[in-house]
Amino acid sequence: xxxxxxxxxALLFAPPLAAQDTMPPAPFAYRQLDDPAQEAAAxxxxxxxxxxxxxxxxxxxxxxxMAGDMRHQVRIRIxxxxxxxxxxxxxxxxxxDYVSYxxxxxxxxxxxxxxxxxxxxxxxxVLFGRLRKRSA
Amino acid sequence: MIAELGHAALWLAAALxxxxxxxxxxxLRAAExxxxxxxxxxxxxxxxxxxxxxxxxxxxxxxxxxxxxxxVAANSHSxxxxxxxxxxxxxxxxxxxxxxxxxxxxAGALIALIERRLPxxxxxxxxxxxxxxxxGFYAFLILSSNPFERLPVPAPEGLGLNPLLQDIGxxxxxxxxxxxxxxxxxxxxxxxxxxxxxxxxxxxxSAMRPWVLGAWVFLTLGIVAGSYWAYYxxxxxxxxxxxPVENASLMPWLAATALLHSTSVLASRDALRVWTIMLGVVxxxxxxxxxxxxxxxxxxxxxxxxxxxxxGTFILILLGxxxxxxxxxxxxxxxxxxxxxxxxxxxxxxxxxFNNVMLSAILAIxxxxxxxxxxxxxxxxxxxxxxxxxxxxGAIFAVPMxxxxxxxxxxxxxxxxxxxxxxxxxxxxxLVLVALIGFGIVANVxxxxxxxxxxxxxxxxxxxxxxxxxxxKRVPLATWGMVVAHFGIAVALLGMxxxxxxxxxxxxxxxxxxTTQVGPWSVTxxxxxxxxxxxxxxxxxxLSASYDGSEPVALTPQSRRFWAPPQQTTESALSxxxxxxxxxxxxxxxxxxxxxxxxxxxxxxxxxxYGGLLVALGGALALVGRVITDVRRRRIAARIVERRSDREAxx
Numbered sequence: 049x050x051x052x053x054x055x056x057x058a059l060l061f062a063p064p065l066a067a068q069d070t071m072p073p074a075p076f077a078y079r080q081l082d083d084p085a086q087e088a089a090a091x092x093x094x095x096x097x098x099x100x101x102x103x104x105x106x107x108x109x110x111x112x113x114m115a116g117d118m119r120h121q122v123r124i125r126i127x128x129x130x131x132x133x134x135x136x137x138x139x140x141x142x143x144x145d146y147v148s149y150x151x152x153x154x155x156x157x158x159x160x161x162x163x164x165x166x167x168x169x170x171x172x173x174v175l176f177g178r179l180r181k182r183s184a
Numbered sequence: 185m186i187a188e189l190g191h192a193a194l195w196l197a198a199a200l201x202x203x204x205x206x207x208x209x210x211x212l213r214a215a216e217x218x219x220x221x222x223x224x225x226x227x228x229x230x231x232x233x234x235x236x237x238x239x240x241x242x243x244x245x246x247x248x249x250x251x252x253x254x255x256v257a258a259n260s261h262s263x264x265x266x267x268x269x270x271x272x273x274x275x276x277x278x279x280x281x282x283x284x285x286x287x288x289x290x291a292g293a294l295i296a297l298i299e300r301r302l303p304x305x306x307x308x309x310x311x312x313x314x315x316x317x318x319x320g321f322y323a324f325l326i327l328s329s330n331p332f333e334r335l336p337v338p339a340p341e342g343l344g345l346n347p348l349l350q351d352i353g354x355x356x357x358x359x360x361x362x363x364x365x366x367x368x369x370x371x372x373x374x375x376x377x378x379x380x381x382x383x384x385x386x387x388x389x390s391a392m393r394p395w396v397l398g399a400w401v402f403l404t405l406g407i408v409a410g411s412y413w414a415y416y417x418x419x420x421x422x423x424x425x426x427x428p429v430e431n432a433s434l435m436p437w438l439a440a441t442a443l444l445h446s447t448s449v450l451a452s453r454d455a456l457r458v459w460t461i462m463l464g465v466v467x468x469x470x471x472x473x474x475x476x477x478x479x480x481x482x483x484x485x486x487x488x489x490x491x492x493x494x495x496g497t498f499i500l501i502l503l504g505x506x507x508x509x510x511x512x513x514x515x516x517x518x519x520x521x522x523x524x525x526x527x528x529x530x531x532x533x534x535x536x537x538f539n540n541v542m543l544s545a546i547l548a549i550x551x552x553x554x555x556x557x558x559x560x561x562x563x564x565x566x567x568x569x570x571x572x573x574x575x576x577x578g579a580i581f582a583v584p585m586x587x588x589x590x591x592x593x594x595x596x597x598x599x600x601x602x603x604x605x606x607x608x609x610x611x612x613x614x615l616v617l618v619a620l621i622g623f624g625i626v627a628n629v630x631x632x633x634x635x636x637x638x639x640x641x642x643x644x645x646x647x648x649x650x651x652x653x654x655x656x657k658r659v660p661l662a663t664w665g666m667v668v669a670h671f672g673i674a675v676a677l678l679g680m681x682x683x684x685x686x687x688x689x690x691x692x693x694x695x696x697x698x699t700t701q702v703g704p705w706s707v708t709x710x711x712x713x714x715x716x717x718x719x720x721x722x723x724x725x726x727l728s729a730s731y732d733g734s735e736p737v738a739l740t741p742q743s744r745r746f747w748a749p750p751q752q753t754t755e756s757a758l759s760x761x762x763x764x765x766x767x768x769x770x771x772x773x774x775x776x777x778x779x780x781x782x783x784x785x786x787x788x789x790x791x792x793x794y795g796g797l798l799v800a801l802g803g804a805l806a807l808v809g810r811v812i813t814d815v816r817r818r819r820i821a822a823r824i825v826e827r828r829s830d831r832e833a834x835x
């Protein structure tokens with residue numbers, strides 16, 4: 049545990065570097081966490097985060113340098129004990145809702161959740177109408 | 185000269201489509217026995233020949249890499265292997281649209297040649313509608329995406345094809361999907377034709393059914409191939425990502441599945457008339473929506489390589505015209521078509537209606553989740569909708585659907601009692617419950633994969649129950665088709681759930697000679713060597729992988745560098761066992777000399793595609809069964825006519 053906090057701190061104070069393709073990837077871009085439970089949580093989260101430089105890929109399945117950096121961020125934050133949803137919130141506060149494949153209910157996205165509800169009612173109504181009146 | 189011949193043939197084909205449309209619709213209004221009707225079938229056949237000729241010319245241009253043609257110069261390269269030169273013909277926007285109209289006109293020609301069951305008026309209306317749809321696509325092709333355009337000065341060398349597309353799996357993925365899309369256009373034309381003449385009859389459904397079945401088989405194969413391609417080619421072991429382009433192929437499939445079942449009810453029970461027509465319109469609409477999404481460049485995704493807003497607008501207008509027109513016709517005519525035979529809720533029709541409603545709801549969810557981000561983007565708000573949305577929301581409708589799918593085929597037509605199938609019902613429920621408890625409590629599997637495993641096991645057994653107590657030799661081929669297809673769905677479901685629940689991932693950085701573990705496998709990196717192909721060079725990892733201490737197998741994942749266009753791809757290496765796949769990818773070398781290895785052990789992942797293939801096989805069996813029955817019936821009808829004329833001659 050201490051090791052990860054140390055890594056996190058070391059990164060926090062590391063001198064800012066220009067992100068270049070020629071740079072070696074961040075330490076945890078291609079390295080799993082030692083704790084299987086934490087790695088599983090990180091993996092599950094990474095599969096639902098969008099690689100912003102790619103086209104329709106999650107950061108868990110992209111070779112883009114930025115996806116690697118984001119994987120690194122996710123892993124060290126999970127390792128430091130943050131809850132996956134907190135990491136997601138941190139990333140969406142930085143990159144916007146676009147980064148998360150899991151839409152949250154908001155002023156913009158409520159139809160995504162209201163329409164399935166309506167569909168359930170509609171499907172029920174259609175089935176009731178079609179199947180009930182015949183049973184007589 | 186070749187390009188000009190192709191271009192001219194395309195114009196002529198468009199003119200014949202116009203003739204086919206005009207004569208088809210005029211024949212509808214003309215008096216019985218009018219001569220205009222004689223034009224319809226020949227123009228459809230000649231149109232098919234001309235479009236095929238045009239496509240053959242484009243194939244030729246790609247085969248010889250004629251760099252004076254803009255499309256060839258932009259998408260091909262003289263050094264490419266021949267098979268990818270040929271597949272490059274449809275690996276781009278213009279070529280793929282030409283392929284689309286070619287397949288469509290061939291389908292039209294085929295109906296014109298062989299379909300004799302329907303009344304002439306419905307047939308003419310159907311071919312007229314087919315001509316109208318084709319004309320729209322010819323206009324699109326000729327006016328906004330001419331594949332035969334020449335360059336003022338021939339290019340010295342082509343720009344090449346995206347290396348990701350230089351793969352045998354992807355070479356045949358688009359044609360397969362297009363055959364599916366186009367088969368649905370035939371169903372659409374049938375639906376429009378039947379609406380125009382108000383003849384929504386079992387005969388109409390029997391005539392349409394082979395087309396729907398064929399389209400559905402091709403769509404299934406196309407989706408399976410696309411999914412497997414994404415799985416091994418993109419190098420991360422993902423097989424479905426609810427990417428808009430994947431959804432664009434899934435939506436027509438969902439609609440076609442519903443249409444297929446509804447057509448069967450109409451053909452054998454004369455029920456669900458309006459419903460079948462509606463689904464016929466929806467299924468082709470989804471094909472067009474899919475084409476619009478992929479071809480307009482509105483999406484940013486791994487698959488969509490074409491970017492041109494002008495074309496998007498054109499397709500959108502076509503989409504509006506065809507779908508809007510069909511829906512208007514539907515609204516005007518639907519009330520004049522009666523619903524057909526009635527049935528009880530507890531009957532096979534009842535179960536089919538239930539599942540068609542579920543399929544339609546899933547279709548609506550996929551459509552919503554795919555289009556909604558585009559809608560918000562128009563208002564400058566970007567949101568992403570991905571697996572965390574589609575999986576649970578889709579499951580709301582998919583779970584009851586799989587349950588009904590298990591018991592529906594056991595019910596009798598029209599009216600039945602639940603008590604009659606109680607033993608089968610109990611068996612299914614017991615299997616699902618045991619699996620739920622077993623995997624849920626003992627293996628602690630997450631909820632969605634858990635439901636998938638339980639329903640998959642239940643359905644796998646239940647799909648064979650309709651054969652119980654029947655003489656297997658006398659079961660019709662079409663019934664076998666249903667059993668195989670339903671079993672295939674169960675198999676695919678098991679694969680998906682197992683992949684999601686039991687996959688093991690290992691990212692390792694090791695030096696040659698070192699060994700790492702993933703799941704039951706131990707993998708040793710023996711060496712990394714440079715290799716070269718026809719248009720790429722690569723670093724190849726030499727791995728030896730041993731399952732649980734058994735004889736090691738060799739794996740050679742590559743990191744390839746193409747030079748035209750310059751791009752790096754990862755070629756994964758797979759080791760397939762009966763119980764799953766080991767998936768290995770080699771990455772970069774870190775400064776300390778160790779190599780990045782990405783390894784996955786995916787238990788039973790192959791079931792996903794085997795299941796998909798079984799589904800397609802089931803469809804093909806049903807198709808063959810129907811065609812054989814049809815041919816036999818025709819022969820008998822011909823013999824009856826013969827005998828009658830003999831008798832008359834004798835008298």
